[in-house]
Amino acid sequence: MRINHNIAALNTYNKLNSASAAQSKSMEKLASGQRINRAGDDAAGLAISEKMRGQIRGLDMASKNAQDGISLIATAEGALNETHSILQRMKELSTQASNDTNTTADRGEIQKEMNQLTSEINRIGNTTEFNTQKLLNGTKTGAGSPAVPANPGSPATTLSSATNMTADVGNMATGNMTLQGTYSGATNTTLTVEKTATGYSIDGGVTDALTDAAIGGGTTTFTTDGMTVDVSSVASATTGDSFTYSLNAEVTATPGSPATPGGAVSLQIGANQGQQFSVEINDMRSAALGVSGTTGGATATGIDSNDAVTGASFTATGATNQLTDASASGTPEYALDLSSSTKASAAIKVVDQAIASVSAERSRLGAYQNRLEHTINNLGTSSENLTAAESRIRDVDYALAA
Numbered sequence: 001m002r003i004n005h006n007i008a009a010l011n012t013y014n015k016l017n018s019a020s021a022a023q024s025k026s027m028e029k030l031a032s033g034q035r036i037n038r039a040g041d042d043a044a045g046l047a048i049s050e051k052m053r054g055q056i057r058g059l060d061m062a063s064k065n066a067q068d069g070i071s072l073i074a075t076a077e078g079a080l081n082e083t084h085s086i087l088q089r090m091k092e093l094s095t096q097a098s099n100d101t102n103t104t105a106d107r108g109e110i111q112k113e114m115n116q117l118t119s120e121i122n123r124i125g126n127t128t129e130f131n132t133q134k135l136l137n138g139t140k141t142g143a144g145s146p147a148v149p150a151n152p153g154s155p156a157t158t159l160s161s162a163t164n165m166t167a168d169v170g171n172m173a174t175g176n177m178t179l180q181g182t183y184s185g186a187t188n189t190t191l192t193v194e195k196t197a198t199g200y201s202i203d204g205g206v207t208d209a210l211t212d213a214a215i216g217g218g219t220t221t222f223t224t225d226g227m228t229v230d231v232s233s234v235a236s237a238t239t240g241d242s243f244t245y246s247l248n249a250e251v252t253a254t255p256g257s258p259a260t261p262g263g264a265v266s267l268q269i270g271a272n273q274g275q276q277f278s279v280e281i282n283d284m285r286s287a288a289l290g291v292s293g294t295t296g297g298a299t300a301t302g303i304d305s306n307d308a309v310t311g312a313s314f315t316a317t318g319a320t321n322q323l324t325d326a327s328a329s330g331t332p333e334y335a336l337d338l339s340s341s342t343k344a345s346a347a348i349k350v351v352d353q354a355i356a357s358v359s360a361e362r363s364r365l366g367a368y369q370n371r372l373e374h375t376i377n378n379l380g381t382s383s384e385n386l387t388a389a390e391s392r393i394r395d396v397d398y399a400l401a402a
Contacts, residue, residue: 035396045393052390058271059383066372066379069267069279073372076135076281077365079128083284084358086117090291091351093117094336097344104339111315111338115323118286118335122325125285137327138283142263150256269375277375279368282361286335287327289354296321296334300346302353309353312346313337 036042036049096102097110125136134140265279286292290303296317302309314334315321326333336347 034394036394042393049390049394052386052393055271056383056386056390059379059386062269062271062275063376063379063383065267066269066376069265069269069277070369070372072130072133072135072265073279073365073368075130076128077362077369079124079136080284080358080362080365083121083124084355084362086121087289087291087351087355087358090114090117090336091348091355094338094344094347094351097338098341098348100341107338107340107344111321111335114338115315115321115335118292118333119323119325121284121286121289121291122323122327122333125283125288125327126325135281136284138285138288139263140265140279140281141283142280148257267372269372269379277372281365283327284358284361285327286323287333289357290350291354292323292327292333292335294326294328294331294333296332297337300336300350302350303357304353307353309346309349311342312350313343315339 036046039046093110093114097107102110126134128134128136263280265281267277267279269275269277282288287294288303290300293300293314296314298314300309300312300314302312313336315337317332317334321334323333323335336343336350338344338347
């Protein structure tokens with residue numbers, strides 16, 4: 001019988017503590033619904049599930065981005081629907097003015113509506129916006145260019161050098177010396193010092209642009225493509241004499257340039273870097289469609305370079321003909337001239353080409369929308385599957401929680 005230590009009681013106490021801790025953890029899991037409430041519960045599982053959570057939240061936001069992209073495209077396409085209607089009316093007016101049953105005064109009245117419709121195309125192109133961003137004025141095209149870092153240059157760096165070298169008469173009668181080295185990515189850079197009848201000359205090697213030149217007293221410098229070659233003076237032009245030469249190269253400092261932002265709309269349609277989709281919307285104002293010009297009385301050839309229009313022109317310069325809304329602010333613009341049967345008939349073809357251009361743009365925008373709808377479906381599926389995988393790691397199984 002032991003008096004000082006009650007082993008049985010200690011054992012009971014330890015078991016009670018273990019049971020209480022286990023019960024506390026089980027209750028915590030049952031209450032929170034999560035198998036992992038702290039890193040100590042499953043360190044590896046926590047890291048994996050947090051990575052999955054990041055992907056899931058990124059996918060869900062990418063889906064919202066794609067939906068916003070569809071809304072932007074639908075805004076532009078809806079505006080072009082009205083542009084289409086205007087162009088169809090302009091074709092009617094051109095066809096009407098082509099008929100010689102109309103007098104000069106009649107064509108003048110038709111011209112007034114033609115001018116106003118052309119102005120409205122410009123107004124739609126200048127004012128159609130999504131979240132304050134202009135859509136149809138030509139600013140949503142182009143991919144831009146990346147930034148070019150500045151090159152601070154570097155001092156001349158000696159690739160290789162030799163002092164008091166003697167020309168190898170056995171090599172050639174003229175006595176050639178060759179120096180090789182590598183600098184700034186140019187491999188096997190070669191400098192040849194050659195004895196000639198008038199002295200020593202330098203040949204080829206650093207770049208193809210390096211030319212022969214006689215070496216006089218002091219140091220002669222040859223510069224090409226940002227690289228400099230220095231050759232020290234030669235003691236004499238006699239074969240076998242000693243001389244000193246060295247090859248130095250330096251990089252010329254060049255300024256950098258900032259990145260040029262592209263006009264195209266970049267939609268982040270994935271959870272990771274670079275998973276973007278670009279949407280370009282062309283200029284849909286009257287000048288870009290070929291139905292107006294900035295020079296009064298100028299020839300109108302349409303926008304199809306393979307099928308140029310002949311006989312069409314814009315209205316003459318003058319305040320009465322100038323459009324109230326122009327493609328470019330402060331630049332006068334003039335509509336198609338319907339003042340004669342010939343001009344009006346030719347204007348029909350110009351308008352037809354504009355209609356085809358708007359049709360092609362609307363078709364492209366519709367294709368964007370259809371693609372993004374499939375993107376949204378794929379993002380939803382990916383998010384669902386990742387959520388299921390994350391749940392198996394993170395969520396508690398109530399049947400096993402105890």
